[in-house]
Amino acid sequence: MALALPTDEIHLWQVATDRALSSDQESRLLDLLTAAERARHARFHFARDRRQYLWVHALLRLALSCYIPRPPESWVFVTNAYGKPALSGDGPRFNLSHAEGLVVCALADEVELGVDVERQDRRGDWEALARRWLAAEEQDELEKLPVTERSMAFLRLWTLKEAYAKAVGLGLSLPLDEFAVRVESEGGAVLLRQGRTMTGDWQLEQWRLDEHWLALVASLPSGKARRTVVRRDGGPLLGIS
Numbered sequence: 001m002a003l004a005l006p007t008d009e010i011h012l013w014q015v016a017t018d019r020a021l022s023s024d025q026e027s028r029l030l031d032l033l034t035a036a037e038r039a040r041h042a043r044f045h046f047a048r049d050r051r052q053y054l055w056v057h058a059l060l061r062l063a064l065s066c067y068i069p070r071p072p073e074s075w076v077f078v079t080n081a082y083g084k085p086a087l088s089g090d091g092p093r094f095n096l097s098h099a100e101g102l103v104v105c106a107l108a109d110e111v112e113l114g115v116d117v118e119r120q121d122r123r124g125d126w127e128a129l130a131r132r133w134l135a136a137e138e139q140d141e142l143e144k145l146p147v148t149e150r151s152m153a154f155l156r157l158w159t160l161k162e163a164y165a166k167a168v169g170l171g172l173s174l175p176l177d178e179f180a181v182r183v184e185s186e187g188g189a190v191l192l193r194q195g196r197t198m199t200g201d202w203q204l205e206q207w208r209l210d211e212h213w214l215a216l217v218a219s220l221p222s223g224k225a226r227r228t229v230v231r232r233d234g235g236p237l238l239g240i241s
């Protein structure tokens with residue numbers, strides 16, 4: 001029986017990718033992809049990146065088919081000018097994110113969605129990124145924290161900002177210092193200031209998933225209350241229990 005996707009819910013499918021698939025399982029998932037998707041899969045240099053790509057795109061197709069009984073390989077996607085994918089034709093909205101060890105796919109009806117996951121131990125010069133990409137009020141908040149807490153706080157801001165940029169559909173074409181978010185507690189966050197051309201209300205959520213931070217942003221069309229996030233294990237869909 002088809003799964004329901006009530007209009008007041010966002011469903012978040014997640015799969016930890018630190019497991020191996022048999023070659024039979026892997027070819028079953030590859031069979032779900034289009035020739036163009038398979039070609040993109042083959043172009044990744046590292047096996048880890050190929051696996052993330054395969055798992056998240058197979059997960060998206062299999063998850064969509066849980067709600068609308070159609071073969072998973074039959075879904076057709078289009079992208080906007082900034083690369084945000086959507087279904088060609090009717091069906092749920094969705095957004096994907098993958099990081100080492102975790103892939104996620106968020107789905108909801110009639111709202112714009114953006115999701116981002118990052119490993120907590122992500123390396124890189126976060127201080128330079130913070131100076132370059134954070135809004136002034138975000139930098140001020142970071143500086144109020146004890147030095148030892150700042151890199152984690154930066155990562156939480158970063159995932160929220162990427163999720164918002166993905167929800168509005170511009171991705172990193174949206175200057176990240178043009179809008180500002182504030183982390184409230186493990187599950188909460190607010191949008192302090194929108195991008196210049198952005199309007200409307202947005203719901204921001206964030207939580208820790210094992211070794212990752214996850215941020216989820218959804219538009220709140222006028223008059224709609226916040227939506228409940230329902231988390232689903234995508235492992236069984238991919239054939240991993």
Ligand SMILES: CC(C)(COP(=O)(O)OP(=O)(O)OC[C@H]1O[C@@H](n2cnc3c(N)ncnc32)[C@H](O)[C@@H]1OP(=O)(O)O)[C@@H](O)C(=O)NCCC(=O)NCCS
Nearest residue numbers: 082083084085096097098116117165166169170171172173
């Ligand atoms: C979209 C973007 C924010 C992705 O961030 P990321 O943390 O590297 O990667 P994630 O795993 O979280 O998300 C990637 C997925 O987001 C989706 N996506 C791509 N462009 C998107 C956009 N504009 N808005 C929302 N989602 C987008 C895709 O499904 C993509 O997965 P796929 O490539 O396997 O299909 C970023 O790569 C981007 O903006 N790219 C567009 C190109 C661009 O503007 N480059 C400028 C670089 S300075």
